[in-house]
Amino acid sequence: MTDKTPTEILEKEHRIIEKVVGAMAAIAETLEQEGHVEIDTLRDMAAFMVTYADQSHHGKEEIHLFPALERKGVPSRGCPVGALLQEHKAGRALVATLTEAVNQFAGGDESKRDTVISSLRGLVALYPAHIWKEDYLLFPMANKVLSPDDQAELRERFEAIEVSVGRDTHDRFEQLAERLVAALRSRS
Ligand SMILES: [Fe+2]
Numbered sequence: 001m002t003d004k005t006p007t008e009i010l011e012k013e014h015r016i017i018e019k020v021v022g023a024m025a026a027i028a029e030t031l032e033q034e035g036h037v038e039i040d041t042l043r044d045m046a047a048f049m050v051t052y053a054d055q056s057h058h059g060k061e062e063i064h065l066f067p068a069l070e071r072k073g074v075p076s077r078g079c080p081v082g083a084l085l086q087e088h089k090a091g092r093a094l095v096a097t098l099t100e101a102v103n104q105f106a107g108g109d110e111s112k113r114d115t116v117i118s119s120l121r122g123l124v125a126l127y128p129a130h131i132w133k134e135d136y137l138l139f140p141m142a143n144k145v146l147s148p149d150d151q152a153e154l155r156e157r158f159e160a161i162e163v164s165v166g167r168d169t170h171d172r173f174e175q176l177a178e179r180l181v182a183a184l185r186s187r188s
């Protein structure tokens with residue numbers, strides 16, 4: 001088991017998500033300028049957002065971290081937890097739109113190009129500020145209110161989520177983020 005604290009685990013995942021979101025901005029730009037990109041890259045990005053960012057990362061936050069904070073008296077509505085949950089919801093809707101549009105675009109429906117671009121850009125607009133709020137507001141507060149026992153329990157719960165997603169799958173998506181960054185570097 002990792003010796004990282006729960007917020008260190010989530011911060012590390014934020015750095016991975018940022019890589020993919022950065023790649024999304026570049027892909028949206030290329031798609032707009034050149035009209036096409038590798039469909040597999042779009043599929044990989046959508047799959048990353050569904051499985052790694054939402055199922056695994058948001059799962060750790062929504063199913064375990066936020067309720068643990070609420071048990072310590074942090075309000076579940078309003079700022080910060082309620083606002084972060086709303087952003088997860090908005091992100092989920094954008095990812096659903098992206099996934100559907102990518103499938104239709106891949107199937108030859110050129111009219112979906114704009115939807116692919118706008119949903120990628122919607123995610124690019126949403127995530128950096130969301131991650132900032134968690135890294136600089138939520139996590140420092142969480143580290144103050146959660147006892148060592150609470151943190152140990154959260155770590156176990158996080159492990160269970162990774163097992164349910166599949167360790168291989170989790171690692172594969174982290175490698176995918178590195179590959180996307182490397183592919184962009186080689187283009188520029
Ligand atoms: Fe979040």
Ligand SMILES: [Fe+2]
Binds near residue numbers: 010057134
């Ligand atoms: Fe997060």
